[in-house]
Amino acid sequence: MWDEAVTRYDFGPSHPMDPVRLALTMGLVRAFGLDREMEVRAAPAAGDSTLRLVHREDYVDAVREVSADPGVADGSYGLGTTDDPAFHGMHEASALIAGQSVAAAEALWHGEPGGHAVNFAGGLHHAMPGGAAGFCVYNDAALAIARLLELGAERVAYVDVDVHHGDGVQAAFWDDPRVLTVSVHEHPRTLFPQTGWPEETGGGAAEGSAVNLALPAGTGDEGWLRAFHAVVPELLEDFRPQVLVTQHGADTHFEDPLAHLAVSLDAQREVQEACHRLAHAYADGRWLALGGGGYAVVDVVPRSWTHLVGIAAHRPVDPAAEVPREWRDEVYARTRQLAPARMTDGRTVEWRDWEEGYDPADRIDQAVLATRRAAFPLRGMLT
DSSP states (O other): OOOGGGGGOOOOTTSSOOTHHHHHHHHHHHHTTGGGTSOOOOOOOOOHHHHTTTSOHHHHHHHHHHHHOGGGOOSGGGTTSSSSOOOTTHHHHHHHHHHHHHHHHHHHHHSOTTOEEEETTOOOTTOBTTBOBTTBSSOHHHHHHHHHHHHTOSOEEEEEOSSSOOHHHHHHTTTOTTEEEEEEEEOTTTSTTOOOOTTOOOOGGGTTSEEEEEEOTTOBHHHHHHHHHHHHHHHHHHHOOSEEEEEOOSTTBTTOTTOOOBBOHHHHHHHHHHHHHHHHHHSTTOEEEEOOOOOOTTTTHHHHHHHHHHHHTTOOOOTTOBOOHHHHHHHHHHHSOOOOSBSOOOOOOOOOOGGGOOOTTSHHHHHHHHHHHHHGGGGTOOO
16 A cells, blocks of 8 residues: 555654655665555545544544644644644545555455555554554554454454554454454553553453563564564464454664664564464465554665565565665665665574473563463463
């Protein structure tokens, strides 16, 4: 899903969420010819009736008001804050990103099993039903899931591997057992939004439908991959979703300026591959992959999400591949920065399987155990 106008989602020149990351990602996708391996579609902006599947009417009205006149934004509804400064066209750009994710979900639902879709401009997972938060105005991930439910889906799984907790998606489906939300993130003690504790497991009849894996600051490739594989595959095998929605924020990377994990591009690519495999194993192949955070906008985000597109296209990019010269020229022309030379950080991707046993003194294993003990019994699963 791509429309050049998504780059109008722009909080200003000093904001870390620079829309150049989207333009550069699409440029790298094209440089590798991946746009010829998938159908590239643009969808219309989400209309009010779609936005109201998740967001309150008064909030949508407020976004539209500050979109027309950013000067009236006073922090109400989270608009006009440092994280979410108002800008002309905010409603239109936000609704356009949401429209891409919703249209992708519709295409997967109405298409043949095995279909994949990518909206790397999406994954704006912090937006709440009644407010903006964490650089997110409309929650396209939650809207895509809500549309799938409206179309008749009975089980949708959402797996979020952004460094930040997927709080807005969790909140939208807190009481809905039809949606399993799984978030793997840096521990809330050290990072926004200070939620995503293992004890957050869903409300009412949906207990066990929210799963949170909170990892200590400094977690690197081996621990991150061990934790993901110790929790996510078993949950999806148990839940058997009809559609798998995944969020691939690139801000877990060791170069990201806003967080404290130490994950490489190579480990991010392994989790993308794992999500692809899991979609085929447990969701009839129906896979909607979204972007998300990521603030190393030249060195990390475009390469990470180009790998994601290649995997979804069944044309994975070789990590050893050289970055095309024309893209490096584009990077310099747009940013006056030098682009990375290869599609890898040069890391060997390895981890120890959970089935081999665990160390109760290890911080990663403690995090995994906390999650399994909090959520798995609520789903009738062994810890």
